[in-house]
Amino acid sequence: MAIARTKNVGISDYKLRLVMDQIRGKMVNDAFPMLRYMTSPAAAEILKILKAATANAENNDLQSREDLKIVRITADKGTWIRRYRPKARGRVGAFDRPTSHVTIEVDEVRI
Numbered sequence: 001m002a003i004a005r006t007k008n009v010g011i012s013d014y015k016l017r018l019v020m021d022q023i024r025g026k027m028v029n030d031a032f033p034m035l036r037y038m039t040s041p042a043a044a045e046i047l048k049i050l051k052a053a054t055a056n057a058e059n060n061d062l063q064s065r066e067d068l069k070i071v072r073i074t075a076d077k078g079t080w081i082r083r084y085r086p087k088a089r090g091r092v093g094a095f096d097r098p099t100s101h102v103t104i105e106v107d108e109v110r111i
Contacts, residue, residue, distance in 0.1 A: 001071065001107040002057030008078050009045050012098040016042045016075040028054055028068040028106060046073075046102065053104045063108040072105040 009016065019042045023031040028050065035047040050070075057063040078099035087093040 004053030006102045008099040013075040013100040067108045068106045069109045071107045076101045
């Protein structure tokens with residue numbers, strides 16, 4: 001089993017899970033074109049992490065790419081970055097930028 005983890009992705013976990021639900025449990029070769037043609041920025045981030053997990057499986061565990069399946073994919077809440085934006089009459093308005101931790105596990109499935 002190969003795992004790819006990221007520290008902080010600058011997208012909220014809710015938006016990442018919307019994309020993850022589409023590819024959960026699929027074969028890696030089926031998930032790549034799905035993510036490539038989604039217009040969401042979350043899909044581009046997940047595609048990068050899936051490529052890393054696939055490379056880990058091929059190089060470290062000597063598994064075949066055609067037999068890899070997404071076993072587990074999760075998005076957990078990360079730290080919230082506080083930012084400030086100027087408002088009327090010289091005041092300031094605070095807003096939060098959410099981040100997420102993404103974990104993808106792939107494993108070889110023998111048919």
